[in-house]
Amino acid sequence: MxxxxxxxxxxxxxxxxxxxxxxxxxxxxxxxxxxSPAQKIPDPPHPDVRAYLLMDYTSGRVLFGEHYDERIDPASLTKMMTSYVIGQELKLGRIHLDDKVSISENAWSKNLGDSSKMFLEIGKTVPVDLLNKGIIIQSGNDACIAMAEHIAGSESSFASLMNEWGKRIGLRGSHFVNSHGLYNEQHYSTAYDMAVLGRALIKDLPEEYKIYSQKEFTFNGIRQMNRNRLLWDTSINVDGIKTGHISQVGYNLVASAVNSSNGMRLISVIIGDVSEKSRAANSLALLRYGLRFYEPYxxxxxxxxxxxxxxxxxxxxxxxxxxxxxxxxxxxxxxxxxxxxxxxxxxxxxxxxxxxxxxxxxxxxxxxxxxxxxxxxxxxxxxxxxxxxxxxxxxxxxxxxxxx
CATH class of the missing domain: 2.60.410.10 (D-Ala-D-Ala carboxypeptidase, C-terminal domain)
Incomplete structure (x- = not known):
């Protein structure tokens, strides 16, 4: 209230x-x-991960966390920035959902090894709408490259757009060199910046953000599930956001949930967990604590x-x-x-x-x-x-x- x-x-x-x-x-x-003792609340969760935080969506204030300003490799959390740029390009009318994108050799799925992908085929054309969903739901690295080339001509030019938009929304410790998050020592961010980015997606691009709640997507006859396990948890109203994993860091997850009784939205970030299961459990603990022991004012x-x-x-x-x-x-x-x-x-x-x-x-x-x-x-x-x-x-x- x-x-x-x-x-x-x-x-x-x-x-x-x-x-x-x-x-x-x-x-x-x-x-x-x-x-009084009745007014006191328990200490917040303290997950054993590289960095974590819980953010109040409305104000952008960090409620609690640790090491959230330290540099980390965002891995596929990078795709939130790619998605943000795509959403802004759509909003500005520079691209459209039914635009056809030609798949180059750079974006060909066979060139991306065993990384997550949408399984695009060289020389084919795919609508922006499907590529965007492939990025958000399937975490397709091939779709990221295809969209980067479609919007900016090359992935390096698209990375410049990512960095420019990052400055505009208040990222203070990030630098992007690619659209997908595969390892590069010059490609980095922080847990705090990932929360700020998630907040910007929800606030600035509500239509784009709706895609983050979709649990599955099928393209080219291949059905893939969203890796955010919290979307299936009926005990909490999670509607996004993005997972990531890279061997140098571990398992990452940016998640957001809303308290249906008072409308309060919170954003959690887990960086460097030991498994998919653990990152989901730790994210759930942060969100449940915040929704239970905080209220909007x-x-x-x-x-x-x-x-x-x-x-x-x-x-x-x-x-x-x-x-x-x-x-x-x-x-x-x-x-x-x-x-x-x-x-x-x-x-x-x-x-x-x-x-x-x-x-x-x-x-x-x-x-x-x-x-x-x-x-x-x-x-x-x-x-x-x-x-x-x-x-x-x-x-x-x-x-x-x-x-x-």
């Missing part, structure tokens, strides 16, 4: 000085007793006035502040009363002209003294520049105020 800002203490900082400002919210005591709605601040040199004397989007993030169960909000203004007093949506500060939320989420604090309305006399008066006022 979403909760809108009610009794939440808001404090603000201007030029390094903390000030209390209840704004439109009723204040509450700043110091609360520790949670929405302290501020889009456009809701959080507070008003003085404006000088303008036709109005104050401007309402808030956020352009709902502020929502996952918190541990029964921890709402331990959340506090603080803001930091860029300057004070504010000076006109001010435009709606202009970032004027930062709003931070903390739990037990630790910052867990930050959003820009923006103007919710325009403030035009005042008349000549009004500006002169304000200039004099600010000059005199500066003396003291």
């Amino acid at each position: 979403k909760r809108i800002l009610g009794t939440l203490l808001i404090t603000g900082t201007i030029a390094g000085t903390a000030v209390a400002d209840p704004g439109t919210a009723a204040p509450q005591e700043s110091t609360l007793p520790p949670p 929405t302290p501020l709605a889009k456009g809701q006035v959080l507070l008003k601040k003085e404006v000088r040199l303008g036709e109005l004397s104050e401007v309402p502040l808030g956020t352009l989007h709902d502020v929502s993030f996952a918190i541990p169960l029964e921890s709402e009363n331990r959340i506090k909000a603080t803001y930091v203004m860029k300057e004070s007093p504010l000076k006109a002209p001010i435009t709606k949506g202009q970032v004027l500060g930062t709003l931070s939320f903390s739990l037990d003294g630790k910052t867990i989420y930050e959003v820009p604090l923006v103007a919710l309305s325009d403030v035009a520049e005042g008349g000549f006399m009004s500006r002169m008066w304000d200039q004099m006022y600010m000059a005199v105020s500066g003396w003291f």
Whole structure:
């Protein structure tokens, strides 16, 4: 259940000085007793893998994890990036699902050994729609090469597109040199980046993401199953995302599940597990824990006035502040009363002209003294520049105020 800002203490900082400002919210005591035993939750799972994390989809915040910023080989998790580029190309109208793709010798399945493939045949033409499904469901390396060549002319050029889109969506430790994830020492990522990528797929390309929940796909008379075992688990609502395996690392899995009762979505990442069975079990443990012991919290709605601040040199004397989007993030169960909000203004007093949506500060939320989420604090309305006399008066006022 979403909760809108009610009794939440808001404090603000201007030029390094903390000030209390209840704004439109009723204040509450700043110091609360520790949670009762009934409010405490158990420690999260600690899988014995190379790296792992659990991410809140709505905010993109890592709830817990270990070694998730360390460099790893993503293996077939790479195909999420390939899929993201394909989805964006479709969205932009540069390619279409019924486009026919000619299969080159590079993409010929016989040249890819015993790696996962769609079993494409050289010289044949295959629609984009089928190749895309072959990438996502069958994890076809041959389909990746075919689509890379179709979109960018060569796989190296396509890798440049992958890296460019990666920067746009916030990947901070990844570099791609191929479309499929076969081993290359210059091809790397992190568990965190794989979670960010999964989040971008769900958020930016919902139609593309729907394919990730499909359990099987048949092409050229060959029926292959999705390797994500969690799609068959009826105890949890998993709808994606992608598996990967490479001998240098082990078994990887990025998964996502939704709590049907409150709509909270979580993303888990397991890197370097010992088997398909183990990576599924460890991913399931992370997701079950998060869905059981966290809940969505929405302290501020889009456009809701959080507070008003003085404006000088303008036709109005104050401007309402808030956020352009709902502020929502996952918190541990029964921890709402331990959340506090603080803001930091860029300057004070504010000076006109001010435009709606202009970032004027930062709003931070903390739990037990630790910052867990930050959003820009923006103007919710325009403030035009005042008349000549009004500006002169304000200039004099600010000059005199500066003396003291």
